Amino acid sequence: EAKKEGKNDFRFFTDDLNTKMHQRLALETSLHHALENNEFLLYYQPQVDTATGEIIGMEALIRWQRADGSIVPPLAFIPSLEDSGLIVSVGEWVLETACRDAKLMSDKAGRDLTLSVNISARQFSRSDIVEHIAFILEETGLKPESLRLELTESLLMGDTESTLERLHKLKELGISLSIDDFGTGYSSLSYLKKLPISELKIDRAFVKNVPENKSDAVIVNTIITIAQCLDLNVVAEGVETEEQRQFLEKQKCPTFQGFLFSKPLPLEQFTKLLPSPAAKSQ
Numbered sequence: 408e409a410k411k412e413g414k415n416d417f418r419f420f421t422d423d424l425n426t427k428m429h430q431r432l433a434l435e436t437s438l439h440h441a442l443e444n445n446e447f448l449l450y451y452q453p454q455v456d457t458a459t460g461e462i463i464g465m466e467a468l469i470r471w472q473r474a475d476g477s478i479v480p481p482l483a484f485i486p487s488l489e490d491s492g493l494i495v496s497v498g499e500w501v502l503e504t505a506c507r508d509a510k511l512m513s514d515k516a517g518r519d520l521t522l523s524v525n526i527s528a529r530q531f532s533r534s535d536i537v538e539h540i541a542f543i544l545e546e547t548g549l550k551p552e553s554l555r556l557e558l559t560e561s562l563l564m565g566d567t568e569s570t571l572e573r574l575h576k577l578k579e580l581g582i583s584l585s586i587d588d589f590g591t592g593y594s595s596l597s598y599l600k601k602l603p604i605s606e607l608k609i610d611r612a613f614v615k616n617v618p619e620n621k622s623d624a625v626i627v628n629t630i631i632t633i634a635q636c637l638d639l640n641v642v643a644e645g646v647e648t649e650e651q652r653q654f655l656e657k658q659k660c661p662t663f664q665g666f667l668f669s670k671p672l673p674l675e676q677f678t679k680l681l682p683s684p685a686a687k688s689q
């Protein structure tokens with residue numbers, strides 16, 4: 408009897424595995440088509456001066472608009488893009504599109520806005536990544552100083568010689584580097600000193616419950632202090648309330664990003680948030 412049950416369990420297990428594998432392949436196939444059919448698009452979320460509310464830049468965030476019009480969020484397909492290697496081509500598209508859009512936005516605003524782009528580990532590992540980024544900057548006319556790459560702690564901690572070399576080359580080009588979701592990974596503080604980075608992004612998970620939650624308040628405060636001491640910029644992610652913004656302002660966090668100011672928006676709507684230079688001088 409027990410044996411019979413065991414067999415059934417095994418069959419259920421393999422059926423389940425088959426279903427998962429099938430779903431995974433189906434998703435990969437759809438993502439191939441998505442790239443071919445231009446179904447990816449970029450949203451932009453403003454990064455603002457905590458004290459004045461002025462927009463100083465934006466983060467490009469990918470979306471997948473399916474043929475039926477529905478919008479798929481990145482966490483539902485980025486892992487599959489990574490597994491299949493498609494992230495390399497999609498990442499190229501993201502960089503090129505975002506740099507072109509950012510050039511337009513800076514021209515419209517009459518000042519330089521900083522564009523932040525997320526780079527996945529697999530994408531960063533291609534050997535010609537630096538040359539590729541340099542080429543895109545040249546092609547789009549965006550200044551290297553206006554581009555900031557958001558890298559994860561795990562990418563940075565996989566500290567091979569080539570990673571470090573690439574980071575230094577990017578910095579030499581004038582591009583700045585940011586550690587995304589800071590505090591959620593395993594970075595050791597000694598790395599912060601060694602890596603040519605210029606910004607820490609405080610993960611949304613820590614910002615969520617400030618100022619009420621005392622340990623989160625201490626963590627946020629500590630990250631801001633580390634950034635100040637190492638002369639790094641710091642951005643708080645996921646700011647949703649005025650209380651959170653006030654807390655950050657008091658702690659001297661210069662920049663934030665979050666629904667309080669704006670959700671990520673399609674280019675056209677984002678552009679409407681930018682005061683035009685003409686309007687400013689009136």
Ligand code: C2E
Pocket residue numbers: 452467468469480481482485501525526527557587588611644645646647664665666667671
């Ligand atoms: P991330 O880089 O940490 O981006 C911030 C995420 O927090 C975005 O989610 C943004 O919409 C969300 N967010 C910002 N402010 C708030 C807020 O006030 N409240 C809440 N609840 N959420 C807020 P999104 O757009 O779904 O992106 C999720 C993740 O997908 C990103 O996290 C990033 O890791 C990845 N991703 C997005 N676009 C790209 C891309 O072009 N390339 C790569 N490699 N990864 C990307």
Ligand code: MG
Pocket residue numbers: 466525557587
């Ligand atoms: Mg990011």
Ligand code: MG
Pocket residue numbers: 587588608610644
């Ligand atoms: Mg982040």
Ligand code: MG
Pocket residue numbers: 588610611644
């Ligand atoms: Mg995050």
